[in-house]
Amino acid sequence: MSKEFSTAPSEFKRAFEQNRALFAAQPAILQRFLEAQAHHIAQALTEHLPQVKFSLPDRVVAEIPQIGQPAPVAVPPAAREQSLGGLKNRIRGTNVREEVRHRLIALEQSADHAIATSASLLRYAAAIHMVHNMLPAGRSVEYRADEGEEIATLPVAPLEPESAITQASDAIAEESSADEGRGDLQVPFVPAARRFYLPQWVSFDEKDALLVGNIKEAEANLASMQRYVEILHAASSLAPYILADEEYQKKRYGMLGQLINQGRALARYKAGEIIRTIKVRAQSGNLNRGLSLSLPYYDDQELKMAQTNFEVIPAGRIMFVPAFVVRAVHEEAAKRLQDTRFNASTRKHLLVILQILEDAFSQMENKK
Structure with a gap:
């Protein structure tokens, strides 16, 4: 991760x-005020709210060139209240996220x-709030890039054996109403999940075996990971220098590798489901009127x-x-090899499927 930083x-x-x-x-006291306003800004940016209101402080400590040192400076009252979005913007389809960014820059x-x-x-407080407060921190992880790829997505750590000693990052706390007052129940993550940054969102092991109850849970986990990365992106769009924040780098590295790894695993798993469905329908004679995939x-x-x-x-x-399937796959693979819309790693992943x-x-x- 130091290299990433x-x-x-x-x-x-x-x-x-x-x-x-x-x-x-x-x-x-001024820091707390700025943090409260940053919360409003971050909420608008990450939840795609149609309107956002925030206030500038009544005064700030700033470097005064005339005296060569920081001193309190009053903010003009007329400039303090800021409001963006609203009905006109909804009609125009204006992006509030861009409006906020442009307003702060202005x-x-x-x-x-x-x-x-x-x-x-x-701007600084909002970016810090998104990175440090809105996103959970994860385990210390290391990934390696697959051959010919740039993004590291494969966990380096070997599978750990089950342990009688459970650390906080090794388990998720579940509270049971039947055991009220007895504390949270620590439910350990499986070893395959503990190789990733946030094990609670890991749905597949290294062999694409489903680790959660059903495919809907896997899709929900993927959506959570995508939102995590979207919040990081919102922070860097608002304040590009947040890329130099070590916490940002840790979270981006940890989650990006996990997201792509699990997204690919979900795609391969769904491909397996498609194969099973085709075979069942073929045996029952339900594919004799055409097939598109x-x-x-x-x-x-x-x-x-x-x-x-x-x-x-x-x-x-x-x-x-x-x-027929084999022939269609050959034709599709030939098309994707020439398709310039894909980067090398996505094309490689699709060809694997x-x-x-x-x-x-x-x-x-x-077998016929």
């Missing part, structure tokens, strides 16, 4: 340290030193599940044979 541009590190020092220079460029300093403080994959550029659609058997009275499909029906064809 060192990739932050020097200007980001400098800006981050300057804003951190500026925030630390404010009186405690305020930072104000000729009034107190207004500019207040905006800088709010929507094959899932995980797009690690967009960081979301996607699907590729292709025809296996055209509509009509054509008897299903496994060779197509290969799973081909192998399943090649074996079925050979």
Whole structure:
């Protein structure tokens, strides 16, 4: 993770340290005020609220060039109350997130030193709130990149044996009403889950075996991980220098690797479900009127599940044979090899899923 941290541009590190020092220079009561306003801003950015209101403080401690040292400076009352969004914006379809960012940048460029300093403080406080307060911290993890890939997604740590001693990061606390007053029940995570940053959202082991109750739970876990990364992105969009924050780097590294790993596993698992469904329908003769497939994959550029659609058997009275699937997979793979919309790692992942499909029906064809 130190390597990840060192990739932050020097200007980001400098800006981050300057804003951190500026925030630390404010009186405690003013810091609490800024944190409260930052909460409103962060909520609007991450929950896509149609409107956001926040206030600048009545005064800030800022560097005064004339005296060469920090001193309290009053913020003009007319500039304190800020309101963005509302009915007009909903009609226009304006993005409040962009409005907030542009407003804070505009305020930072104000000729009034107190207004500019207040905006800088709010931008810093909102980004810190999103990274440090809105997102749970996870385990210390290390991933490695698969061959030919840039993003590290494969846990390096070996599978740990079950232990009688359970640490806080090894289990999730469940409170039972039947045992009220007796404390939380520590439910250990399986060893495969403990290799990742936040084990509570791990749905598949290294062999794509489902670790949760059903596929809906796996999809919910993936959605939680995607929201985690979206909040990190919202913070870096608001204050790009937050990339130099060590906590940001730890959380981004830990969750990005886990998200892509589990997204790909979910896609492979769903591909297996599709294979099983096709085989069942083929045995019952329900595929003799055509077959089209929507094959899932995980797009690690967009960081979301996607699907590729292709025809296996055209509509009509054509008897299903496994060779049709093999041929369709070959054609689809050839198309994706030439598709410039995919980056190398997403294309590789999709080709793996197509290969799973081909192998399943090649074996079925050979058994005939």
